[in-house]
Amino acid sequence: MMMNLFSTFDPSTNFNMQLNWLSTFIGLIFIPQLFWLIPSRFYFLWNKILSTLHLEFKILLGNPKMNGSTLIFVSLFSIVLYNNFMGLFPYIFTSTSHLTLTLTLALPLWISFMIFGYINNTIHMLAHTVPQGTPPVLMPFMVCIETISNIIRPGTLAMRLAANMVAGHLLITFLSGTGSSLSLFLINFLILVQLALFTLEFAVSIIQSYVFAVLTALYSSEVN
Template sequence: MMTNLFSSFDPSTYLNTSLNWLSTMLGLLFLPSMFWLIPSRYNFMWNKIIITLHNEFKILLGNNSIKGSTLIFISLFSMIMFNNFLGLFPYIFTSTSHLILTLTLALPLWLSFMIYGWFNHTMHMFTHLVPQGTPSVLMPFMVCIETISNMIRPGTLAVRLAANMIAGHLLLTLLGNTGSMLNLFLINFLIITQLLLLMLESAVAIIQSYVFAVLSTLYSSEVN
């Protein structure tokens, strides 16, 4: 039984089970079929998405990127998107609405970029701290601002994804809880509203996973 509105986002109280985080791995069930079954429209669609993402990430990373580096960001996109979509189904825990998962993805990724950049391209990283054409008087302030903006990147990545997932689910929950107190006309209106919100959430699930992957790609392209 939910104690408050946010209980549905608490893995320790949601359905009173400790297996909620297993939903993070459910996305893997959708992938293996393409390796041993006759290709279907789903397989062709997924291959098309992967090829499109590969070409786009390749442009963002530039010519100096290591071969196969786009696969990291395609895998990241796939994992987040599957988890976002699974969270829209009843009784499936939305793992991407938690900072535990989003920070686990964002922090090591950003930290690896920083370590690689500062060890291998030190001067290039220093030049990023002072934008070209900055007056000498403003240089100390620009270094502070650029350093802070660089440090909060994993936090903004994680919070953006988690907040967008929580916001839509909360709105659906709030509207759904009012159904028992409405008359027949308003219930029909509520169902239509819920369906429209569900379509919006489906779009948000794709957009947020894409934004996370693209921003990670841009951050990695800056250290080369």
């Protein structure tokens, strides 16, 4: 029995096992088994998606010397998308609803961007802390504000993904708990609402994985 509404997002709730974190790797089953041998329709579809993302990330990065870097962000998009989709299935733990996973993805990338930027483009990185046209009197304050906004980037990136995953799942869980006390008409209406929310969550899963990867690519482009 669910004692707390938020226990849905506790890794040890379902079946009382910490192995629920293995749901992070369940997305691997969607990779075509004959990926390198017999191109299927799914292969062509996924290849088209990855090619489109590659071109978009290439434009965002802007530096022709960093074309290979798009593979990092395409892979990041794929990982987040897989885990978001896995959370839509019953009794599968939504790993992207935890900051444990989202921070693990966001923080190392941000730290590596900062280290790379300050080692190779120190003047460029320092110039970012003072927006163009800032009056000399406000420059110390702008440096503080820009530095703080830069430091909290990995936190906001991770929190955005986790919060969006929690919000939709929490609403679906809350509405599902009221089904036993409703009349037949209201139950039918509840089913329609749940289907609409499920469709919304499906779209949110795609959008949030795309936003996560795009923002990471933008943070990377600023250090060049």
